[in-house]
Amino acid sequence: MSYETVRAADPAVADALAAERDRQNDTLAMIASENHVSEAVLEAQSSELTNKYAEGYAGERYYGGCEHADEIENLAIERAKKLWGADHVNVQPHAGTQANMGVYLAMLEPGDKILSLELNHGGHLSHGHPANFTGQTYDVEQYYVDEDTGYIDYDGLEETAHEFEPDIIVSGYSAYPRDVEWERIQEVAEAVDAYHLADIAHITGLVGTGVHSSPVGIADFVTGSTHKTIRAGRGGIIMCDEEYADDIDSAVFPGSQGGPLMHNIAGKAVGFGEALEPEFEEYTKQVVDNASALGEQLQEHGFSLVSGGTDNHLVLVDLRESHPETTGKEAEEALEDVGIVLNANTVPGETRSAFNPSGIRIGTPALTTRGFEEEAIREVADLITRIVNNLADEDVKSDVSDRVDELTNEFTLYE
Template sequence: MSLPLSHPALRAADPDLAALVAAEEQLQADTLRLIPSENYVSTAVLEASGTVLQNKYSEGYPGRRYYEGQQIIDQVERLAVTRARSLFGVDHANVQPYSGSPANLAVYLAFAQPGDPVMGMALPMGGHLTHGWGVSATGSWFRGIQYGVHRDTGLIDLDQVRDLALKERPKLIFCGGTALPRTIDFAAFAEIAQEAGALLVADIAHIAGLIAGGAHPSPVPHADIISTTTHKTLRGPRGAMLMARAEHAKAIDKAIFPGLQGGPHNQTTAAIAVALHEAAQPSFRDYSHAVVANAKSLASALLGHGYDLVSGGTDNHLILIDLTSKDVPGKIAAKALDRAGIVVNYNTVPYDPRKPFDPSGIRIGTPSLTSRGLTPDQMPAVAAWIDRAITASRTGDEPALAKIRAEVAELMAAHPAPGLPAG
């Protein structure tokens, strides 16, 4: 499938960059994107991201700016905030964070002092760098305490969470992560946090769209602070939000500005507003449930091919595969799959004996393929491609990978992606 030429002004001004954009459009059109943190945004979100709102500097908050000429910008930001509060049912929302990591850092700035104990899931167990892991600023400036999962089940060890929390008395407890295939028990975390005298921070970056669509329980009744990116399952631009109970609103806003950031990216704020509007539609509820249905179908098919899935399957959009029994390292498998037109990322698995840059697993997810209209009935074929490609990676069978890539491209041509030029 060959896409039509697009971006005429860019082609005229900078043909080299325009060619790279066109190549990326073609790559996204032709390949099966299984990275769980990626998605396709709508044309409306893309258009909002490229508006003249880019031209404005808007330090401060609506009605309290440090620049004049904010009459329209204030309305844009208020619209995004109102939609966030309505969609997630929260008291307060801040839509200014540039991305997920700065949003999490703002939580530390608002509620902790350097050296304070903070608690989160260990990175190798499925957590995020910004949950107090050592190589992150959050692990350098604060005393990180990490919990993990049960070795036999791959599920979060809530007994360990409670024991550590009561022993260490952290200021913050983070729940959520980047490689968690199961439902997060927000109520259990909240009970532990209350007992330990900690604030509970729910990082829902991966599952925000599932929560918005009712396909995953919401942390709102349980968490003091909610952090999320606005892309991934929410299908918005690359940005972030912090949401909180009313009593924490002032501290959150002060931490974002002037604590960490200057002027917000108004074009991103507008695109977030569009994405939140889209997520409030009945069709998005259908989409979020379809993401989970596809993930469950794909997990079942992979189990049928003899793959070891961390926790035995999935409740959400994400599947973590331990390739140890297949005798293929995750990095080799991921690169072979890429040559076959199937885009994944190599990933550590719990208690991984291999190094993080050469781990035992791969991480896959269904947000993007669901946005293209694929259904559970097609997941066995996807699993078969994955199996064929990983088998080929063991023997270096490049013709087999090329054959899969052609088959993938044929299926993708029948399912055009949102936001890409029509083929």
């Protein structure tokens, strides 16, 4: 994409867009929540639907001229139903957080109780953090992973649920590398007369192909992002049984959003269609295989992984044992200097701050999109190790940077 039309109108923005394209082409994206969409999704998202207001839902809009918007939104919904096996789907949330907001607004009153995983143990801001609207609106209690094993402490979750008596229990996580026992959490929710919201933002694509177990049909509500392990238009999605459909739809519009971003919904429709092709299942299998290879190679180099490995698309490295003087932020910055982009992350039992934590979170969705398989991923683990072991060695940085350049040229992205 040349951005020549943008350049003629606004050279400064065109320069920034071209620089971002080059940055993505020339670096290894390993932030677990990032991916690279197809040219088709990019084109759909930059379409004339940017111009169109379509408040309401297909067939029940508050504006005229929505016949093509209706067609595209219906395509996105039907493809999502087929992909995830859901009874009812709302594709209008602007992000995963807005999807969660829609569920809370539909089913809770201010002051109601949420039970969710603690942020440092892998939870998400929108599950009840005090800096987020959830923590400011609802009464929030947390459950935890077992710090010795790194796995969800399901017994502790159950005990806390009976003591706290939540109105909703949230499962699904942003930094948890293991499969989730959806049925067990649902049993706890039913025992305490609570709803169960499963937030699959990180594993949406993996769930869609059966590479990760699915909460659809188990949890009362399933929310997700549409741009992490699935390569669709950037945004959110809500799935539920028909009995909750009207409440959910009203909570999204007009409850928490105005006009839907129809150009993003077009990107969702295209991405969902791509995900229904057989090639996407092979892609998700490779994402998981790559994450496993990445974790194994890092362990060979002496790194400690939370839970000892991974079942999904990410590994969470706790640096305190192998590199006690190195913070996650120092590792993140040194790796970005050589073109490996990941993020510092808190770990269970965190002894530092969220701004400068003790871990790094590393994901494989974007590199798998570029065509990386296990051998290449293992080499990337070697490169990560060299940098973390030699944070201040400029010769090592230069050598690794050169190899990153070679890898990005070998595994091309956008022309």
